[in-house]
Amino acid sequence: MKPSISGLYIHVPFCDGKCDYCAFYSVPYDPVMARRYAEALERELTGWVQVYGPLAVETVYVGGGTPTLVSGEVLREFFERVRSAVNCSGLREWTIEANPGTLTEQLLEFLGEASVNRISVGVQAFDDATLGILGRRHSAADARAACDRLKRVQWVNWSVDLIAGVPGQGAGVWRDTLLQAMDFGPPHLSVYALTFEEGSRLAARATAGHIASLSDEEQLDRLHEAQDFLSRQGYERYEISNFARSGFACLHNLACWRGREYLGIGCAASSHVAGRRWTNAPDIAAYLAAVEAGRPPPRSEDESFSPAARALERLIFGLRMAEGVNLEEIARSLGDRGIAMASEWQQRLTALAGQGLVTDHAGRWFLKEHGCDLADLVARELMP
Numbered sequence: 001m002k003p004s005i006s007g008l009y010i011h012v013p014f015c016d017g018k019c020d021y022c023a024f025y026s027v028p029y030d031p032v033m034a035r036r037y038a039e040a041l042e043r044e045l046t047g048w049v050q051v052y053g054p055l056a057v058e059t060v061y062v063g064g065g066t067p068t069l070v071s072g073e074v075l076r077e078f079f080e081r082v083r084s085a086v087n088c089s090g091l092r093e094w095t096i097e098a099n100p101g102t103l104t105e106q107l108l109e110f111l112g113e114a115s116v117n118r119i120s121v122g123v124q125a126f127d128d129a130t131l132g133i134l135g136r137r138h139s140a141a142d143a144r145a146a147c148d149r150l151k152r153v154q155w156v157n158w159s160v161d162l163i164a165g166v167p168g169q170g171a172g173v174w175r176d177t178l179l180q181a182m183d184f185g186p187p188h189l190s191v192y193a194l195t196f197e198e199g200s201r202l203a204a205r206a207t208a209g210h211i212a213s214l215s216d217e218e219q220l221d222r223l224h225e226a227q228d229f230l231s232r233q234g235y236e237r238y239e240i241s242n243f244a245r246s247g248f249a250c251l252h253n254l255a256c257w258r259g260r261e262y263l264g265i266g267c268a269a270s271s272h273v274a275g276r277r278w279t280n281a282p283d284i285a286a287y288l289a290a291v292e293a294g295r296p297p298p299r300s301e302d303e304s305f306s307p308a309a310r311a312l313e314r315l316i317f318g319l320r321m322a323e324g325v326n327l328e329e330i331a332r333s334l335g336d337r338g339i340a341m342a343s344e345w346q347q348r349l350t351a352l353a354g355q356g357l358v359t360d361h362a363g364r365w366f367l368k369e370h371g372c373d374l375a376d377l378v379a380r381e382l383m384p
């Protein structure tokens, strides 16, 4: 059966250094390798088109890494090839992730011409001390300049990423970061709580006792502050960590959370297609060697994604969204088995409702405010 892939994810692993909190795979930017990589991406994509037939995608998401480190010329050629490899007639959104220091006026002009219509800017903070602790290479002035540029050129759909709960960042500085973001009026913000990822420099510093993480209460205070502030400013919290003005939710992410299929290309890219989920190995040399030799990229994970596992994921991701989740709809995708599973979930959700974590309304289940704080616990309670 032909899969119904709605999203294309393109992973670009280049970075201009390693942020201290980051444990994602990335490699230093190298223009020669970037060109080779773009060619390999195109080969991988056309290989998939041969397997699945013409792909009609609604969303493209170019993430990383820092895709905007790659020169405009290489990006332009590559994006043109993507457009001719897949059917973009129904394309609704093309996002690219960018770091503030890379967003020049020239690049914005090019991105507009290349039909990129959404930019997600990794601001993280409008405060130099916080950016220093995070090990970012851009300054608060760079972040302001990038947002100001987007505002000046009247870029319509863009987003600011912020990190809450950075060690040493007081409540006043966090409030100021939120206020500064409002100076530029981004239609979308993502606010993530800082996590100490194993293997990151920040985690090593915390383990060595060189920095102290915020307490859980302080961390939650920061997130509540963001949520209250952004809601007063007219943003809808459409997913636990994502806030948007009406009509500006990220369509690519929404489709993934709703269980739609997506194809990921590039090293370290994940895919969910035709009942399988896989991730290409996080190794650019192995990726290039395989694709240039006409072989599929090596995978670090590859598993069958059973309808039951898929249904459970839809339930958990659905709860994280403001639209909530309808158990019957999910159960229908499981045929006869669905009735038993829906009844089991109904029981567990009812117990969670008794703890004030979830609620149901008009046939849909939602996380309550307290449930948003404890979303991981809710997810664990729903697992078999």
Ligand code: SF4
Pocket: 014, 015, 016, 017, 018, 019, 022, 023, 024, 026, 064, 065, 066, 099
């Ligand atoms: S956080 Fe982003 S920019 Fe920083 S090293 Fe990781 S992938 Fe690169």
